[in-house]
Amino acid sequence: MDDAFSEAPLLVIAENEEEVPEVLRTYNPQSDNDGEISKKAIFGYSLGHIFNDMCSSMWFTYLMIYLEKVIKMRSWRAGLLMLIGQVTDGIATPVIGLISDSSILPQSIVKFGQRIPWHFVGFIMVTFSFPFVFNGCLLCKPDTSENWSLAYYIPLVMAFQIGWAGMQVNHLALIPTIAEQESCQRTLSTSRLAASVLANLTVFIILFIRFTLDSEDTIGPSDLTHFRSLALIVVGAAYYIPLVMAFQIGWAGMQVNHLALIPTIAEQESCQRTLSTSRLAASVLANLTVFIILFIRFTLDSEDTIGPSDLTHFRSLALIVVGAGVVVTLLFYILCREPPPQHYGEHLTVYQARLNPKEYLKMPRFYTVAIIYMLSRLYAAGLLYFKLPHWIIYITAATMGIAQSLLLTAAFAFCNFLIGADKSSSAFIYGSMSFADKLVNGIVYQIIELINPSCNPHVEHEECAIFYRNIMVFIPGTCALFLAFFGILFVASRIRIQISVAPFNENNQNILLNGQRNNS
Template sequence: MEISAHHQMSDEYTELYSRVPLKLQLAYGIGHVLNDVCASMWFTYLLVFFHLVLEFSNWQTGFMLLIGQVADAIATPFVGYHSDQSDNFWFCGYGKRKIWHLFGTVCVLGAFPFIFSPCIGCTNSHKSVQIFYYSMFIIIFQFGWASVQISHLSLIPELTPNEHDRTKLTAIRYCFTVISNVLVYVITWIILHMNNGENSKIGPSDGPKFQRVVWSVLSLGTVCSLLFHIIVKEVGNEGTNNVRGGQLRTSVGDLLTNVTVYQVAFIYMASRLFVNLTQVFIPLYLHETLDMAASSLALVPLIMFIGSFITSMLIEKINRCCGRKLTYAIGAILGITACIWVKFGTGVDYISHYIYLVAILFGSGCSIILVSSLGVTTDLIGEKTDSGAFVYGIMSFADKLANGIAVVIIQDLHNDASNTTYYRDVLTNVCGAAAFSGALAVICLFTRVRSRNLDYESVPNYNSINN
């Protein structure tokens, strides 16, 4: 494959910089653990908690998740834009990314425990009053979550100019995401299994158990956030860790008129739809379609994320060998295979054994798809790191809005309690379509880059991964 002279110069330029040390890689990775454990609870157990424990209707539970996703969608571009501009503030000597990370951490810790607790002073009130109560904490939590997510992601292109190091940082970040999810499910399984017994189902009496899970994982997340802020250093007023001796900036207008930005946003949105909807509806599929015990609502997601963890350690090598396009396609194939198996999986053997193989396929597919989509976004930012947070904000806006709308529509359409195969069909059709759409969009993006021979500056690093 022919490589432009400009790209060759860029490769020689990046070689001048030392690779990111392991200590910094690990410290960066744990900086998102608090968000990860909260996201695991949010996507996996929010509908379970509000529907089965607090006894809200399907529509009401979906509506509250939608409120959170809309709040997150609005917050992400706001945080992204102001994070890019915040070097004018006095407190940003601490670091313009890290100050938003710290602010978001405080919001998350202050609001999240109330979401998985009974409505204080209004447990017997009308459901609309309780929805308003929970919505206030959900909005605060989501604004804080967005602040941590965007500031953490926008550090990747600033910590290193090297494409493979960026992929490694993304993979390490996702590796800790998987570890966080595994810990959440282990803790949940222990609490539900030890207290509920082998065959019991989730019910209103399980509220205190979910609260114990929340406080356990928040303690872990708090420690990790403290270590991140102590170890990872950011130079504030001089423009963060200036790995190039000078950063490039793209105006908001240029970003919003760039077709490639919208293509990448669609890829990220489809990827997140597959990952998040799988995580949201697997527990309800296990509970309603397969009629499995309460402990399985933690055990099956645990197996899923163990598969994801193993895969995440191989992604950087797969990407280096195959390129972004083929790597994403491999993840999509694994995910679609799992969706098809869910469609036709029945019987005692499936419930006893094969469901765990399906979980591994889901986990591996999610790992590859998500890391690859983040890598494509990082490549879009390229050397224009001063616009990085806003770019991630655009991606996250599309992702959060699409996920919220999808969940509320899916929940609203489920108005027949006797239809036990509903969530099976959701996993097969909706999640499968999301994985297929993401793979198709990746192929179209790279085909467009190659056929039009787009300039390296307008689509940074794509020539290097278009293989």
């Protein structure tokens, strides 16, 4: 870069082929922020999704077993309930993303940040709905039909899924907001996955202890009243504490421009960013996080492991999950702060071609990333097809955990790549990616339950073991093959993004429109 450029303030343009650049925000070159984020911020961010992870771990691992074995709900009704939840989640996720990217929040709330208020709304919904799902049907009697029981659970499941989606999308959208450098974004992504490991591990350890020590406990009417009261106390306290904490930390001025945060000047000196095979491999391998315990439940040899007497375990675990989740989420609100905007002084004006959702839906690479993200949520389980000694099961579970970690890390990297400099649409991108994931999973759940050879929970069938073994092997295995194909196709495309740098000139902004895309 010549002397004229090096001495003058710089103006950064994110060039787009179809859109005319528009002013997004000003940036102060005298800022002491070098793009790095503190360990405190990383730790605080990693806590923001632990509550969701603990709930989802219990939800996807034990909800179907809970409904069929504890509540004694028929398989097709349990599958329908899961489908309703997944469809609700799938629809709510992109909608919440669009709302989060918008500027509808009043100024009095925006001072807390653009993403954190919506994250907090989701937190409240999850806190109020989740305990009651695993607390039995409070309005049902022993002779209540399954249809009425299903009607009781539907609004609870929908409220939980909407709240869960709100926390997930806005937590992911914080990555490009609070981290400007790509390496810092990867650090936040992997810290999020590491926290997810701890959340899953905590849930499984609690279940293991409960089933090991209290497997002979039975439940009575007095126990139901006790756990119901305890759940209301925990949830009631959880409502007011984060509300007070959120207003206390709001005085730090966590306002952030809802449109975007830009990459740092050091990154802008590179006029081209390429997603090469070597970079992708380095990104994935450097941020490896292992879900070792995630599939230990596959070692269960019988459907009779969990029965009606274990209802008290699910109630206790639901309360523990909510209690622990409230604590870590409060720490997230305290430690993780959205950066304030820069004001006045010597500044840079950022011109960026901002895409709206309709334009994203016209981009082929948008659907490529969506497919990669969706398939990354499923993973191969080929070894489960064979009868193996128990000790090999643990090795298989560890291998699958490594594979899932690699795929999820790559999926987040693909999403961040698609977002690029357009941070204003980050919530919509993550929401759209999650839409296909949730919808497909819900449909698959329902199909599995409909073709289940033992749809009546009161009747045992030996062929169920073979049925579920084939399901856990061939569906993820097929998805893994498609994932490999689309992953290779994506990397081979080697998409390049041009970033132009020009001197700032208040009187003549036409120079900003001269950037050209390098197609070489």
